Amino acid sequence: MLDLEDEDIFISDISIEGTRKTLTIETHPTIHHCPVCGFRMHSRGIKTRTINHPILSDGFEVVIKLKQRRWKCTSPQCSYEVNEAFHFVNKGRRNTNTTDMLIVNAFRDLEITASAVARKFFVSDTYVLDVFDRNVKIDRLPLSDIISVDEVHLELDDLITHYFQCGNPIFIDFADLLIRYHDYIINSFVMVEKHGPGKIYNSRLSNGPIESLNRKIKDLKRLGRGYRNFEHFRNRFLFATRDNPVLNGISEHNPGKW
Numbered sequence: 001m002l003d004l005e006d007e008d009i010f011i012s013d014i015s016i017e018g019t020r021k022t023l024t025i026e027t028h029p030t031i032h033h034c035p036v037c038g039f040r041m042h043s044r045g046i047k048t049r050t051i052n053h054p055i056l057s058d059g060f061e062v063v064i065k066l067k068q069r070r071w072k073c074t075s076p077q078c079s080y081e082v083n084e085a086f087h088f089v090n091k092g093r094r095n096t097n098t099t100d101m102l103i104v105n106a107f108r109d110l111e112i113t114a115s116a117v118a119r120k121f122f123v124s125d126t127y128v129l130d131v132f133d134r135n136v137k138i139d140r141l142p143l144s145d146i147i148s149v150d151e152v153h154l155e156l157d158d159l160i161t162h163y164f165q166c167g168n169p170i171f172i173d174f175a176d177l178l179i180r181y182h183d184y185i186i187n188s189f190v191m192v193e194k195h196g197p198g199k200i201y202n203s204r205l206s207n208g209p210i211e212s213l214n215r216k217i218k219d220l221k222r223l224g225r226g227y228r229n230f231e232h233f234r235n236r237f238l239f240a241t242r243d244n245p246v247l248n249g250i251s252e253h254n255p256g257k258w
């Protein structure tokens with residue numbers, strides 16, 4: 001029902017209060033053995049954590065009351081203690097991992113503001129920004145090789161010299177024209193590799209695509225009322241405009257207590 005990653009949990013209570021649906025989730029008490037010494041462990045009680053999980057949404061703000069057991073080793077020499085761990089939520093977090101992934105995914109839309117995402121998932125603006133920054137860090141790519149236009153250069157220069165030396169005023173004028181537009185002519189011969197739908201082809205440079213991209217960047221800037229953190233801005237933009245943006249392989253650092 002909840003589509004959570006853990007199998008041994010069950011819902012022991014559901015209550016609805018206004019637009020909030022509260023699910024109580026717990027585990028069956030099973031025999032635990034100490035991971036350090038192998039002795040039996042006994043339960044030291046249950047702590048209730050409140051966790052947001054806005055997946056079942058349909059108008060409800062879903063909140064999970066997670067009953068988490070604490071286990072202690074019965075060996076007096078060891079007395080190792082551990083909290084029950086769950087896959088669907090990391091230690092010390094107040095939102096399920098699925099929520100975080102949905103938040104990150106919401107940023108695929110360039111036109112959505114952080115505060116709109118926050119509202120959608122019943123969390124704070126700071127939280128969605130933190131989730132985004134934690135998950136999205138797009139590495140810088142090495143610059144591509146300089147495009148070689150030497151050949152065009154040489155041929156055009158030859159042509160200009162040729163026209164100049166021919167003595168005919170019409171061709172000398174034309175040589176002037178070629179000199180005036182020299183750089184533009186060269187640039188028009190620059191070919192780039194383009195990756196279109198299902199094929200790779202060569203195409204002349206056009207400022208069309210870059211202008212469209214520039215516009216998106218400016219729109220994003222205006223929408224966010226400016227960005228103070230350039231890295232965040234850059235990640236935000238690349239994440240939303242790339243076909244398959246890569247997420248960080250974050251493994252959460254879980255200190256032993258919380």
Ligand SMILES: [Zn+2]
Nearest residue numbers: 034037073078
């Ligand atoms: Zn032990």
